[in-house]
Amino acid sequence: MSRLLSPTVSTIDSLQQVKSLCKRFHMVARQLRLRGEYRATLDVEDEFDVQDLMHALLRLHFDDIDTEEWTPSYANGAHRVMFLLDDGQLVLIVKKTRTGLSSKDLAGQLRADVEYCHTIKQKATLLCFVYDPEGRIGNPRGLETDVMRITDQLTVDVFIAPK
Numbered sequence: 001m002s003r004l005l006s007p008t009v010s011t012i013d014s015l016q017q018v019k020s021l022c023k024r025f026h027m028v029a030r031q032l033r034l035r036g037e038y039r040a041t042l043d044v045e046d047e048f049d050v051q052d053l054m055h056a057l058l059r060l061h062f063d064d065i066d067t068e069e070w071t072p073s074y075a076n077g078a079h080r081v082m083f084l085l086d087d088g089q090l091v092l093i094v095k096k097t098r099t100g101l102s103s104k105d106l107a108g109q110l111r112a113d114v115e116y117c118h119t120i121k122q123k124a125t126l127l128c129f130v131y132d133p134e135g136r137i138g139n140p141r142g143l144e145t146d147v148m149r150i151t152d153q154l155t156v157d158v159f160i161a162p163k
Helices: 009-033 046-059 103-120 142-146
Strands: 066-070 080-085 092-097 123-129 154-161
Touching: 009 046, 009 092, 009 123, 009 154, 046 080, 046 092, 080 103, 080 123, 092 103, 103 123, 103 142, 103 154, 142 154
Parallel strands: 092 123, 123 154
Antiparallel strands: 066 080, 080 092
């Protein structure tokens, strides 16, 4: 089956569903910390926690979620996960800000992720979700527009939350 240059209606709907999850992600993570009866909290402390929680939330809307693991040069040997939805036409990469990771470094990581996705996907929409619970990114809109792009092969969208 040939892929269209523009996203299909299904992919656009899926993209909106995933963006809605991203928009509400912080509320979900915060709610998990607010447990009663002296129960242990469920904290989202690092990028792997964000990936795990996002994977669980994606299950609310998607039955078929493929994952692709890769080890980028910036990850010091740690693997990263890309979520593939709609038969790989929608790719989700999840990041989390942290101490010592500047906006410039984060933008560089996102560009490396985009380049990797560009090499493995023929036609796709890539959504990069950056979870920034401490508000470490001084200009989230600027970072979003800096990394976003549209080519014949790849449409890249960046969503930073909360803002």
